[in-house]
Amino acid sequence: MARLAVNVDHVATVRQARLATEPDPVTAAALAELAGAQGIVVHLREDRRHIQDRDVEILRRTVKTRLNLEMAATAEMIETALRIKPDVVTLVPEKRQELTTEGGLDVVLYEEALAEAITRLHQGGISVSLFVNPDPKHVKTAAKIDADCVEIHTGLFAEAKTYAKRQEEFERIQDAAKLAAKIGLVVHAGHGVDYRNILWLRLIKEIEEFSIGHAIIARAVLVGMERAVKEMVALVQG
Ligand SMILES: CC(=O)[C@@H](O)[C@H](O)COP(=O)(O)O
Ligand SMILES: NCC(=O)COP(=O)(O)O
Numbered sequence: 001m002a003r004l005a006v007n008v009d010h011v012a013t014v015r016q017a018r019l020a021t022e023p024d025p026v027t028a029a030a031l032a033e034l035a036g037a038q039g040i041v042v043h044l045r046e047d048r049r050h051i052q053d054r055d056v057e058i059l060r061r062t063v064k065t066r067l068n069l070e071m072a073a074t075a076e077m078i079e080t081a082l083r084i085k086p087d088v089v090t091l092v093p094e095k096r097q098e099l100t101t102e103g104g105l106d107v108v109l110y111e112e113a114l115a116e117a118i119t120r121l122h123q124g125g126i127s128v129s130l131f132v133n134p135d136p137k138h139v140k141t142a143a144k145i146d147a148d149c150v151e152i153h154t155g156l157f158a159e160a161k162t163y164a165k166r167q168e169e170f171e172r173i174q175d176a177a178k179l180a181a182k183i184g185l186v187v188h189a190g191h192g193v194d195y196r197n198i199l200w201l202r203l204i205k206e207i208e209e210f211s212i213g214h215a216i217i218a219r220a221v222l223v224g225m226e227r228a229v230k231e232m233v234a235l236v237q238g
Helices: 009-017 025-034 053-062 075-084 111-123 136-144 155-159 163-182 214-223 225-236
Strands: 003-007 039-043 067-071 088-091 127-132 149-153 186-190 209-212
Touching: 003 186, 003 214, 003 225, 009 025, 009 039, 009 214, 025 039, 025 053, 025 214, 025 225, 039 053, 039 209, 053 067, 053 075, 067 075, 075 111, 088 111, 088 149, 111 127, 127 136, 136 149, 136 163, 149 163, 155 163, 163 186, 209 214, 214 225
Parallel strands: 003 039, 003 209, 039 067, 067 088, 088 127, 127 149, 149 186, 186 209
Antiparallel strands: none
């Protein structure tokens, strides 16, 4: 049965809107775990627009499940990860101007730099996942450079405006997940996953973990964290 990892970035987005101390993503993470989340995800962006270094440091001490730190593969971020030691680092592409992550890593173009980042993180005892588009070339290269896991980017599927496009993107994700599992990678999936489209994605048995943030936090604002997480756990687990 797949696991649900809850991304609490957007609790920090509300806090940073006023540069205040509340709401606290650490409290949100604890509530998510109490409601059944099996992992907590945060994206420490270079511009620190939501999650701050202090949040990750405290989460490292309080998260009882698994802490997955999403970050760019820069020297600064690698030093931060080696100091904080999350259970998993997910390397993601990052652009200052973007509203959210716009695609997967170009694992083929940046093969050498990513291989070096993976080696350094492994030396620090940290497992490494690469956030990739559902593209066989990128999945195979991830395995070649010794990534432990790929997180398949589900954004195009989530944004599909027609049934045909959604079906096409679903099949790309399914094929990529099967290939990744076959060549020994752990398979995660995420981006834009919500309470409706999870009904499709949960059919892909190779996906071991769903990383879901915006949809859960948006619902939690209205119905509370416990209910929002419990409902998603029930959907993920079918
Ligand atoms: C990697 C990914 O798909 C998302 O987790 C994204 O990186 C989250 O970052 P934001 O919360 O800033 O959109
Ligand atoms: N890696 C995906 C993630 O953490 C959450 O993405 P989203 O659900 O906020 O789009």
